[in-house]
Amino acid sequence: xxxxxxxxxxxxxxxxxxxxxxxxxxxxxxxxxxxxxxxxxxxxxxxxxxxxxxxxxxxxxxxxxxxxxxxxxxxxxxxxxxxxxxxxxxxxxxxxxxxxxxxxxxxxxxxxxxxxxxxxxxxxxxxxxxxxxxxxxxxxxxxxxxxxxxxxxxxxxxxxxxxxxxxxxxxxxxxxxxxxxxxxxxxxxxxxxxxxxxxxxxxxxxxxxxxxxxxxxxxxxxxxxxxxxxxxxxxxxxxxxxxxxxxxxxxxxxxxxxxxxxxxxxxxxxxxxxxxxxxxxxxxxxxxxxxxxxxxxxxxxxxxxxxxxxxxxxxxxxxxxxxxxxxxxxxxxxxxxxxxxxxxxxxx
Amino acid sequence: xxxxxxxxxxxxxxxxxxxxxxxxxxxxxxxxxxxxxxxxxxxxxxxxxxxxxxxxxxxxxxxxxxxxxxxxxxxxxxxxxxxxxxxxxxxxxxxxxxxxxxxxxxxxxxxxxxxxxxxxxxxxxxxxxxxxxxxxxxxxxxxxxxxxxxxxxxxxxxxxxxxxxxxxxxxxxxxxxxxxxxxxxxxxxxxxxxxxxxxxxxxxxxxxxxxxxxxxxxxxxxxxxxxxxxxxxxxxxxxxxxxxxxxxxxxxxxxxxxxxxxxxxxxxxxxxxxxxxxxxxxxxxxxxxxxxxxxxxxxxxxxxxxxxxxxxxxxxxxxxxxxxxxxxxxxxxxxxxxxxxxxxxxxx
Numbered sequence: 227x228x229x230x231x232x233x234x235x236x237x238x239x240x241x242x243x244x245x246x247x248x249x250x251x252x253x254x255x256x257x258x259x260x261x262x263x264x265x266x267x268x269x270x271x272x273x274x275x276x277x278x279x280x281x282x283x284x285x286x287x288x289x290x291x292x293x294x295x296x297x298x299x300x301x302x303x304x305x306x307x308x309x310x311x312x313x314x315x316x317x318x319x320x321x322x323x324x325x326x327x328x329x330x331x332x333x334x335x336x337x338x339x340x341x342x343x344x345x346x347x348x349x350x351x352x353x354x355x356x357x358x359x360x361x362x363x364x365x366x367x368x369x370x371x372x373x374x375x376x377x378x379x380x381x382x383x384x385x386x387x388x389x390x391x392x393x394x395x396x397x398x399x400x401x402x403x404x405x406x407x408x409x410x411x412x413x414x415x416x417x418x419x420x421x422x423x424x425x426x427x428x429x430x431x432x433x434x435x436x437x438x439x440x441x442x443x444x445x446x447x448x449x450x451x452x453x454x455x456x457x458x459x460x461x462x463x464x465x466x467x468x469x470x471x472x473x474x475x476x477x478x479x480x481x482x483x484x485x486x487x488x489x490x491x492x493x494x495x496x497x498x499x500x501x502x503x504x505x506x507x508x509x510x511x512x513x514x515x516x517x518x519x520x521x522x523x524x525x526x527x528x529x530x531x532x533x534x535x536x537x538x539x540x541x542x543x544x545x546x547x548x549x550x551x552x553x554x555x556x557x558x559x560x561x562x563x564x565x566x567x568x569x570x571x572x573x574x
Numbered sequence: 575x576x577x578x579x580x581x582x583x584x585x586x587x588x589x590x591x592x593x594x595x596x597x598x599x600x601x602x603x604x605x606x607x608x609x610x611x612x613x614x615x616x617x618x619x620x621x622x623x624x625x626x627x628x629x630x631x632x633x634x635x636x637x638x639x640x641x642x643x644x645x646x647x648x649x650x651x652x653x654x655x656x657x658x659x660x661x662x663x664x665x666x667x668x669x670x671x672x673x674x675x676x677x678x679x680x681x682x683x684x685x686x687x688x689x690x691x692x693x694x695x696x697x698x699x700x701x702x703x704x705x706x707x708x709x710x711x712x713x714x715x716x717x718x719x720x721x722x723x724x725x726x727x728x729x730x731x732x733x734x735x736x737x738x739x740x741x742x743x744x745x746x747x748x749x750x751x752x753x754x755x756x757x758x759x760x761x762x763x764x765x766x767x768x769x770x771x772x773x774x775x776x777x778x779x780x781x782x783x784x785x786x787x788x789x790x791x792x793x794x795x796x797x798x799x800x801x802x803x804x805x806x807x808x809x810x811x812x813x814x815x816x817x818x819x820x821x822x823x824x825x826x827x828x829x830x831x832x833x834x835x836x837x838x839x840x841x842x843x844x845x846x847x848x849x850x851x852x853x854x855x856x857x858x859x860x861x862x863x864x865x866x867x868x869x870x871x872x873x874x875x876x877x878x879x880x881x882x883x884x885x886x887x888x889x890x891x892x893x894x895x896x897x898x899x900x901x902x903x904x905x906x907x908x909x910x911x912x913x914x915x916x917x918x919x920x921x922x
Contacts, residue, residue, distance in 0.1 A: 282780035283751075395869040425619040425870060426807060427885075430851040430863040437862060452781065455810075459853035459863070482855065496785035497855050498810030502833040505814060510785035514750040567855045 235308060236270035237446050238294065238414060243267040243303035243318070245289050249519060261519045263289040265470040267303070268545060268553075271414070276440065276447040278461030278478070280454060280493070282515055286470040287450045291416045293318070294448065295332055296325050307332070310413060329360050333407040337419040339399035343391040349402060350387040353377070356409040376405040379442075380435060397428035401435065408439070418450045433460055454497050458482055463551070466490050469526040470518050472545055475553040483566040486554040489527045491564040525557065533562055579649070580607035581769055581801050582631065582686075583665075587644035589623075589630045598873040600626040600639065602825035605901065608769065613795060613802040615816030615833070617809060621870055623825040624805045628771050631803075632682055633673040641669055648681065648769075684714035687767035691774040693754040697746035703730075703757050704742025707764050714765040729760040734790060752783035756790070763794065770795075771803045776811060788815055809852055813837055821845050824871065824881040827901055831908035841910045843888045880912070888914055 244267075246260040264286040271277045279287045292298045294305055296317050305317040309331060317328065333356075336342035343352060353376055354369040363369050374384035380401040391399055400420065407415055420436070421429040437460065439445060451457050457464055458478055465475040466489065474487040485491045492511040513530045516522055522529050528538035537557050545555040556562070589601040601623040608614050616624045629635045631646055646668040671678045690696040698706060707726035711717065717725070723742065730738035733756045746754055755775060762770060772791065776784040792815060795802050804815055812819060812833070819836040821829045821844065829842040840846045850864045868885045871877055877884050883894035890913060899911040 282782065395872075397869050426809070427619060427848060427851055427866040428869055430853070430865040433853070434862045434865060454781070455853045455855045458855050492782060494855070496781040498784070498788070498808065498814040500810045500813045500837065500849070500852060500854055502813045502816075502837050510789050511782040512786075514752050514783070515780070 237273040239270040239306040241304040244301045246301045262470045275462040278457040278464040279450045281467035285467040291450050330410045332414045333412040335407050335417040335420045338423045353406045380405045396424050400432050414446045416448045473555050485564050487556050488531050488533050494567045578609050581610050581649045582608040583647040585645040588642050590642050591639045606820050608801045610801050611799045612817045614818045615804045615812040616820045617812045618822035622822040684765040686769045687762035689762045689772040689775045693758040707761050710764045733760045751779045769801045773805045829910045842912050843886045844882050
């Protein structure tokens with residue numbers, strides 16, 4: 227994918243990323259096929275921006291995020307990351323020993339704050355652990371000081387340091403997870419559904435915190451989510467995935483008001499609008515998401531697509547840049563007029 | 575309040591969990607009516623008692639939970655007609671009934687049906703979908719096994735399962751999430767219930783499937799003229815499906831009213847704050863969302879007086895923390911429990 231943003235080099239560039247999981251069967255565990263969890267994914271994230279990665283369950287958004295962090299070894303492709311020193315490294319092929327220092331620059335916020343905090347460690351140990359493991363900060367006082375600073379940063383009182391996670395509510399726990407992710411001053415933070423396990427009234431608090439931290443610390447976010455209203459609120463650009471492939475990438479406003487891929491448009495119209503006066507707008511998509519182990523021919527979306535023609539079932543479309551920063555993978559991209567959110571006609 | 579006679583009328587329901595550590599007042603004085611042909615949405619965050627309320631209606635509250643006070647009047651259509659339990663003509667109070675008794679069993683599943691949140695957990699993995707539907711039909715309707723199977727196929731067809739003849743022989747784990755939820759709806763409808771209770775039926779499924787299920791429930795409701803109680807934490811879903819809304823917080827009803835008034839003219843500070851704090855795909859993105867401060871209190875240290883007062887922007891010292899407001903009608907449609915609207919009423 228060409229980097230079209232002038233004067234700025236992307237912080238992260240993913241090229242042709244693939245992650246296949248083998249399906250093994252029989253006594254000898256012969257490989258009989260592959261689950262193409264991530265298939266030919268191209269994306270980039272500029273420094274200081276938030277890229278949203280959306281799609282329904284099983285579309286490969288979490289697998290993509292995990293490959294970028296090298297929590298999973300990708301099958302193929304390049305993950306080019308520009309380190310703080312200005313070097314561009316390929317995370318995908320880096321030897322294990324060189325991945326660890328990179329952890330300082332990329333961190334993750336997990337979905338479920340009830341599962342991602344060790345119940346037997348207190349806050350001090352949880353938040354200080356990355357410093358101990360990666361940076362080798364042996365001095366306990368130094369760590370304590372830094373943890374106090376981090377807790378203040380995420381809006382928790384440093385006096386809580388000796389407490390254990392069970393004493394905190396979901397929203398507070400997510401703040402702890404964020405504090406831990408920030409312990410090493412990362413530049414890229416991968417947030418995998420950071421608010422979907424939280425109550426509505428607490429979601430807004432955590433989203434605001436993430437926005438404030440981004441401003442203060444000049445963070446770059448990869449924001450994985452399925453909730454489109456949250457994505458619209460927080461992201462600068464959005465990538466939509468379907469069965470392991472990217473169908474559309476565009477600046478947030480463009481994607482929501484002028485979607486170019488029928489799947490994006492269908493996704494938009496499926497979001498329940500919090501207004502009882504806009505009801506007829508919901509036009510559900512027929513059918514179900516196909517399995518990535520046995521995807522349909524041609525364009526993966528064609529069996530459910532209301533605009534499909536013959537070519538759609540025969541040839542897979544390529545991801546094409548139709549206007550600056552707007553990438554779409556659809557055969558009929560230039561013919562279709564699609565409505566944006568809740569049937570609101572496209573408006574600039 | 576309602577022109578037609580309600581099919582279900584919950585009056586001052588109190589369901590407490592008597593634990594060693596103390597009493598959790600999960601449902602604390604909840605009242606609402608359900609009219610035939612109406613969708614009542616109960617909305618609230620975790621711990622607000624929405625699930626316990628409907629479990630009380632179905633009389634399936636687990637130990638050590640108990641209904642300690644209140645009445646649940648249900649318009650019963652039993653073959654025996656009236657009963658001797660002190661209820662009037664065709665209304666029966668479900669509270670004094672034996673939860674495992676014949677009477678309650680003839681209501682539960684037949685006249686009041688439930689769509690549970692997790693269809694994966696609700697279906698037995700070792701019985702076919704058909705067997706489970708047939709079991710429900712045989713239990714409640716005096717038909718032969720052959721006819722029951724026939725009806726099962728009809729029901730599956732009605733909820734839009736593509737090939738119902740095959741689906742009856744399938745196991746739940748062979749179906750996709752959307753199909754499984756459809757089969758669950760078929761099962762709930764198998765005995766022509768007059769009241770359908772849907773407990774977060776779309777929380778575990780994707781947006782495009784959610785839109786399908788919501789549309790299906792709406793059309794089924796119109797065809798059968800059923801009453802539906804729809805439980806969710808998602809305000810968007812409530813706006814799309816409900817006619818009448820009950821907003822709950824920590825076991826109490828904060829506000830009730832027609833869906834349009836709740837969304838366009840909310841009165842209770844909690845409802846107002848909740849609506850403001852959700853990011854919407856419709857609204858123009860603002861940088862920071864308005865939030866509700868703090869988090870939901872733990873059920874053991876429920877605040878005194880109005881349980882929302884520590885987070886409320888309209889908090890009135892010496893009033894809200896002293897007495898508990900009770901729901902009062904403020905016009906001919908909405909009813910609110912808040913001292914802003916009625917100074918006099920309240921429990922000490």
